[in-house]
Each structure stands twice: as C-alpha cells, then as structure tokens.
Amino acid sequence: MIHRSPYPDVDIPRVPFHEYVLARADALGDRPALIDGPSGRTITFGELKAGVGRVAAALAARGFVKGDVLAIFAPNCPEFALAFFGAAAAGGVVTTISPLAPADDLAGQMRNARARFLVTVPPFLDRAIPAAARAEVEEVFVFGEAEGATPFATLMSGGGRAPELSWDTANDLVALPYSSGTTGLCKGVMLTHRNLVANVVQTAAQIEVGADDRAIALMPFFHIYGMVVVMGTHLACGTTLVTMPKFELASFLALLQAHRITHVCVAPPVIVALANHPGLEALDLSHLRTLFSGAAPMDAGLQETCAARLGCEVHQGYGMTEASPVTHLTSRRPGRNRPGTVGQLAPNTECRIVDVVTGADVPAGADGELLIRGPQVMLGYLREPEATAATLDADGWLHTGDIGRVDADGYFTIVDRLKELIKYKGYQVPPAELEAVLLTHPAVSDAAVIGVADAQAGEFPKAFVVLKEDVSADALMDFVAGRVAPYKRIREVEVIDAIPKSPSGKILRRVLKART
Numbered sequence: 001m002i003h004r005s006p007y008p009d010v011d012i013p014r015v016p017f018h019e020y021v022l023a024r025a026d027a028l029g030d031r032p033a034l035i036d037g038p039s040g041r042t043i044t045f046g047e048l049k050a051g052v053g054r055v056a057a058a059l060a061a062r063g064f065v066k067g068d069v070l071a072i073f074a075p076n077c078p079e080f081a082l083a084f085f086g087a088a089a090a091g092g093v094v095t096t097i098s099p100l101a102p103a104d105d106l107a108g109q110m111r112n113a114r115a116r117f118l119v120t121v122p123p124f125l126d127r128a129i130p131a132a133a134r135a136e137v138e139e140v141f142v143f144g145e146a147e148g149a150t151p152f153a154t155l156m157s158g159g160g161r162a163p164e165l166s167w168d169t170a171n172d173l174v175a176l177p178y179s180s181g182t183t184g185l186c187k188g189v190m191l192t193h194r195n196l197v198a199n200v201v202q203t204a205a206q207i208e209v210g211a212d213d214r215a216i217a218l219m220p221f222f223h224i225y226g227m228v229v230v231m232g233t234h235l236a237c238g239t240t241l242v243t244m245p246k247f248e249l250a251s252f253l254a255l256l257q258a259h260r261i262t263h264v265c266v267a268p269p270v271i272v273a274l275a276n277h278p279g280l281e282a283l284d285l286s287h288l289r290t291l292f293s294g295a296a297p298m299d300a301g302l303q304e305t306c307a308a309r310l311g312c313e314v315h316q317g318y319g320m321t322e323a324s325p326v327t328h329l330t331s332r333r334p335g336r337n338r339p340g341t342v343g344q345l346a347p348n349t350e351c352r353i354v355d356v357v358t359g360a361d362v363p364a365g366a367d368g369e370l371l372i373r374g375p376q377v378m379l380g381y382l383r384e385p386e387a388t389a390a391t392l393d394a395d396g397w398l399h400t401g402d403i404g405r406v407d408a409d410g411y412f413t414i415v416d417r418l419k420e421l422i423k424y425k426g427y428q429v430p431p432a433e434l435e436a437v438l439l440t441h442p443a444v445s446d447a448a449v450i451g452v453a454d455a456q457a458g459e460f461p462k463a464f465v466v467l468k469e470d471v472s473a474d475a476l477m478d479f480v481a482g483r484v485a486p487y488k489r490i491r492e493v494e495v496i497d498a499i500p501k502s503p504s505g506k507i508l509r510r511v512l513k514a515r516t
Helices: 017-021 045-061 078-089 103-113 122-134 193-207 224-236 249-258 268-276 300-310 385-391 431-438 473-481 509-513
Strands: 032-036 042-044 069-073 093-096 115-120 139-142 173-175 187-192 214-217 240-243 263-266 290-293 313-319 326-329 350-354 368-373 398-406 412-417 422-424 427-429 444-454 458-467 492-495
Touching: 017 078, 017 173, 017 193, 017 224, 032 045, 032 078, 042 045, 042 078, 045 078, 069 078, 069 103, 069 122, 078 093, 078 224, 093 103, 103 115, 103 122, 103 187, 115 122, 122 139, 173 193, 187 193, 193 224, 193 326, 214 224, 214 249, 224 240, 224 263, 263 268, 268 290, 268 300, 290 300, 300 313, 350 398, 385 398, 422 444, 422 458, 427 431, 431 444, 431 458, 431 473, 444 509, 458 473, 473 492
Parallel strands: 032 240, 069 093, 069 115, 093 173, 115 139, 214 240, 214 263, 263 290, 290 313, 458 492
Antiparallel strands: 032 042, 173 187, 313 326, 350 368, 368 398, 398 412, 422 427, 444 458
C-alpha cells in the first residue's frame, strides 16, 4: 500500500537553490539575515545576496567552474552561508565536513569528493592544512586571517557578479554531504538543486515561519538538518538566524532570551537538557513559539514534558540525508501535533511500509521498513553504483533502513532501526568504521560494535571484542578515541569468546543487543 501525504502538493520552482533561498533578499534589504551569537556580528539580507554574488565571481575568476567542488570545514557562523551559496551561485557543489572530523577523515572526504578549494577557520588549520595537501586541494581559505591560508574576505573584496549559467536543476548537484546510509562507511550523497528547493518548499509549508521570526541556528550547517531545514528554509522564509558555533546550555538559553527567539530546531539531547534544567522557569521565554526536534526519534513523554516546561509547541519530524532530509513532520496547524510520532508525510511525498524479510507491504499498525519516494530523494551515492542500487530501487523508492508503523490517521512512529547506523546525539556513527579501527589493535582478533540506548545521547557505541592477549577496556577505548571524531568514541567495551555471526559471516547485532 502506498501512503500519501494528507497535504496538497506544493509547486517546486525550477530555479537553482541559491536563487530560491535569496529570492526575497532585495525586499528584505537591511533586515538581519544572520547574526553571530557570540559576537553579534550581523549580515543583512541585502549584504548576503550581494556577498554571494561577489564570492561566486571571485571563485569563477580562479577557474572554479560548474560541477567543481568546494569543501566547508567550519562551525556555524554567518560567513558559512556566504561560502555555501557563493559556491552554489558559481555552479559548484558544496561538500560539508563535521568540525569534529580528524585529519584522516577530512582528507578522505575531500579526496573522495575531489574538492578543489577548502574553506575553514583558524583553529582548524592544524588539521585542515595537512589534510588539504593530502587531498590535493588547490587553495585553502579561512574566515578571518591566519598564516598559511587565504583570507575568505579576499573573495568578498571584488565587485563582480555571479557568472551567467544554464541550469538543469533536476540533475545539477549543489550539495554533497556524506552519510553512512543504511550500512557501511560514509558515502557522498548527491543532492541536486531541485532536491533542496523541493525540501525547503515542503518543510516551509508546515513549520510556518516568516520575516517576523527569529530562529537559533544551533544544528550544525555541515549536517543536512542544519543545512536545509535551518539555513535554507529559514533564510528562504525571511527569518533571522542567530548562529551558535557549538552547544553550551547557558549560552543557548542566554541567546534565546537576548534575541527573543521564536523558533528553535534541535535534536533530542537538547530537549532532554531543557526538560531537566532546574532554572528554566526563571527565564523569560514568552516569545518562544515552536521547538522542532529531528535527527533522532523522541518519545511522547519527553515531548510533552518539554512543551509544558517551555510553554510552547514541541514538534518532531523524520528524515535522512538521502532525502534532503525531511520526509515526515508535524504541522503547526491546530490539532495536527501528535506527541511521540514523527508526524505525517510531507507534501509531494509517498511512503510504503514493507516486511523486512519478504518486502511485501504490511497493513496499517504493523511494523516494517519505511520506503520513501518524492522529489527530495537523492540522485544516488557518488561513484557508488552498488550502494546506490541497494538503497534506491528501480521504481524510485528510497530504502531507509528504519522500522516504523503508521496509524489510521497517517501519523508515523519510528520504532527501531534495521540499518546498523548508531545515532549519538544526532550524529551518525557507523559500526563498521569502529570495528575496522579495533581490528588494527594487536590484541584484538575480532570485534563488533552496537548502539546502546541512553537517555542523554540517544545511543552510544559499545564494543564487543575477542582478544588475542590481555588489554584493558580503557586502553581499547583510548586507542579508538585517538583515531576517530569525538562523537564516534566507544563508551563501553565487553570481552566475549566469539562474535555471533550468520552462516554468511554477517554480525548478528540483535544477539549482542540482547546481552545489554
């Protein structure tokens, strides 16, 4: 059975992503588009549009042409938008990289994406410079100034305009975030201008923000949630964004009050922090209308507790990088919110729920894997035809690897994950990557990693290891921590006699989960 959105289809303009997002910039003029939370530095909508044109022109003057890749390795700041949309306006593709990425991951992604240029910040240059050299990046730009990199301001100093280009929005790539998909290591997700424009239109139709709203940009722009839902959708709607480079609860609450924030997009760990904060009632949060949660499921109890304490609506949605990301969300319209669910299908979106063994459709109320089809679904994985075929079938259905159910009213609940991916505070942690690191330790003969439920983090990685010689759990955790991003660290180790596997050699993670 094909489930369809209860909302009418929305028109998807055939324009490039940057043009759609900046369509209202001239009319908004001197209204703040982006405000740096820590410093108060502000870029107006007029300055944003003009700056994007100058960046595009400067990149083109350096030989950056349609289809070339620019990497951004930076925390949230107003200039991130200038770099992202400037590269897009030059016809480029932007690959965004986690600020937590170690040098090896940074080099690997840039090499795989074939990035020509890198934009970063001075504190990251100790990783960025050697990684860029290894990936054969031609030039490194830096927000601000630092030795060994070209100031990003150089790209803003000219008076040029973006080059005149012809666009095939359904096939021209604009973003190349990296995702583990349903299994395995990170792959480049090919997202087109049409994909991102579609998702902004689909999302904006339900979250209902406008030029009178002020939103906090806490979700990292390198992540598809921060990139499209926060940066793209809010700027397209004329909403002012206050950026935060990282989450600190005290600073977050201070910015909520100081800027009279009306709309917040976060992940469940922030909801937990807010729900448990002892001094919340002493704060003036009367201006806060909506808190939207994504990146991981949130149970009804937490959602209702947070709504009661904050005195605002708390909504949630569902999506994945491969779907740009939103496929389900709860509307702000009266009577549409249903705590504990990820809401209904976004406009222009279809979903099937299928038996994980037979692939047959299951009835309403039964659990199965979610399959998604819509204009926001990716073209595929970069130079990964087999992985693409395993995730995106011939009929255009995206196999999410998530298990869920739908009720009679079309509200979906995510109940489990078929895919092996661990979600730690909204970050993707592929078990295969951690297992590969563990297997390089001389004392480890076999290893398996699973996600363990945790109230604060959602899940954390736990390793099961078979040893060839004695080694402490702390030593193994330190070994992995020195080779992966901080959010990928293993938090617990258990020694066992053998890793349970199927006859084909696949790790039986459900058996390991039963031990926890």
